[in-house]
Amino acid sequence: MKIALVSPYDYPYPGGVTEHVQHLERMFSERGHEVKIIAPSSTEKDQLDENVYKVGGIVPLPASGSIVRITLSPRAYRTVKRILNDEQFDVIHCHEPLMPVLPLVVLRHSKTVNIGTFHAYRESHIGYYYAKPILQRFMRRLHGRICVSAAAFEMVNRYFPGQYRIIPNGIDLEEFGDSVQPLPQFCDGKLNILFLGRMEERKGFRYLLNAFPAVKQQFPEARLIVAGGYSEEDIAPFRRQVAEHKIPDVVFVGRVSAEDKPRYYRTCHVFCAPSTGFESQGIVLLEAMASGKPLVASDIPGYRSVVTHGQNGLLVPPRNEIALAAALTRLLASPELRDELGRCGRQQVQRFSWQRVADEILDYYEEVRHKVQRRKQLLEVLHAR
Structure with a gap:
């Protein structure tokens, strides 16, 4: 088949949808x-792979507690x-098909299977609510609809049942x-808690x-490793908090390479x-599970499709620092529980292999x-009559 994978987001800027598209392309x-x-x-166009069509520059916009990097270029219409x-693609696969503007333009011009x-997941979607009469026309141009999780399905199906x-x-x-x-600089006998993500x-x-000071009080050997795609400006208030409250063993490592990311998971004792909210599944959870690490x-909703409380990790109420500290200390106190949850997670994550996912999508095509x-x-038969 000749397949087009369409993303509304800055490519190849790191992000869940971008990584999803990259893996599908390879598979x-x-x-x-x-x-x-x-x-x-x-x-720049000459720095992208040969099979990548660049359509428009990038405008960063706030959305759902994050920043989306999309194009609003008026040139997209003719280029697409x-x-x-x-x-002349056999299949056009649009990711986030209702996100302005590129997927909408592609659906407008497509004459093949879409x-x-x-x-995405969020509790409500004001854009879907107010733009539904317009977006419904584009939804009708989709011959097949995929959701990455039950949470994502519940959200989109609320506005566009089908x-x-x-x-x-x-x-x-x-x-x-x-x-x-593992990374040798962190293999010094301390208990490593890993956070990997943006500072949104x-x-x-x-x-x-x-929550970390309460953990530190019970486990002086605990260390918090903070990795992800954030800037010094993003973490400045957290650095001040660490300094003002004299919180030891908080290590800000910043963005990590694709080669080093698995090593950070391997180094940690617990992934947190x-x-x-606004998480439809949580790729970082799958990565930690594949590394055999227990989760807090x-x-x-998005995390419940991956984490089963007491089987591969511990679930805590969001924004609850006391519950967060209690779950972390529970795991740090029990190597046996950590090993048990890690083994179970590694078994469960097998169903998320890219080989299996890619084959399932191709079968759906x-x-x-x-x-x-x-x-x-x-x-054709009806018209012939």
């Missing part, structure tokens, strides 16, 4: 399919029309396997930092995801293409 190409990526980018006319994947297939985000299990070595309010880091995570072809044949 599909390995299976002999021709794959093109259509996305906006802040990267030319790309689709030249390529698939949409909905990644048939959806739940196919989760995937993970490269080998990348986080037993061959990964919805990621809940401040609740973890507020204290997000307050917020009890929010064929299923939808077959339905579209049958519908077309039926219409």
Whole structure:
């Protein structure tokens, strides 16, 4: 098949949707399919891979407690029309198909089979609510609809009821396997708690930092490692908090490379995801599980599809520093419980392998293409009469 993967977000700027698209491109190409990526980018065109079509520059906009990096370029209309006319794709797969403006323009011009994947979760969506009459027209152009989790399905189905297939985000299990070595600078006998994420309010880091002194009181050998795509400006208030309250053993390491990320998971004793909401699944949870690490995570809809309390991790109420500290100390106090939860997580994460996810999506493509072809044949017969 000739497949287009469309993302509304800055490519290849790090993010869940971008990584999802990158993995699908690799999996599909390995299976002999021709794959093109259509996305906006802040990267110069000659620095992108040959199979990437850059459509527009980037405008950062606040949305759902985060910053989305999308294009609003008026040139997208003509550029997309030319790309689709030249390529003649068998399947166009739009990720976040209702996000302005690129996926909408692609759906407007597409004359082939259109698939949409909905990644996001939030308790309500003001854009869907007010723009529903307009967006409904684009939803009708989707021949197949995928959601990455039950939480994502519940959100989009509330505004646009219909048939959806739940196919989760995937993970490269080998990348986080037993061959990964821990980072020697953190293998000094301390108990490592890892946070990996951006310093956005919805990621809940401040609740973890507020809980850490209580953990430290019971376990003086505890250490909090803070990694992720954040700037010095982002962490300045947290650095001040650490200094003013004299909180020891908080290590801000910043952005880590793709090569080092699995090593940080391997180094930690507990992985903590204290997000307050707006998470549809949580890739970091899958990565920690694949690394055999126990989880402490917020009890929010998107995380419940991954974490089973008492089996592969502990769920705590969001924004509850006391509960967060209690769960962390419980795991730090019991190597046996940590090992048990880690083993269970590694077993459960097998169903999220990218190989399995990619095959499931390709099977869905064929299923939808077959339905579209049958519908077309039926219409031809009816018109012939």
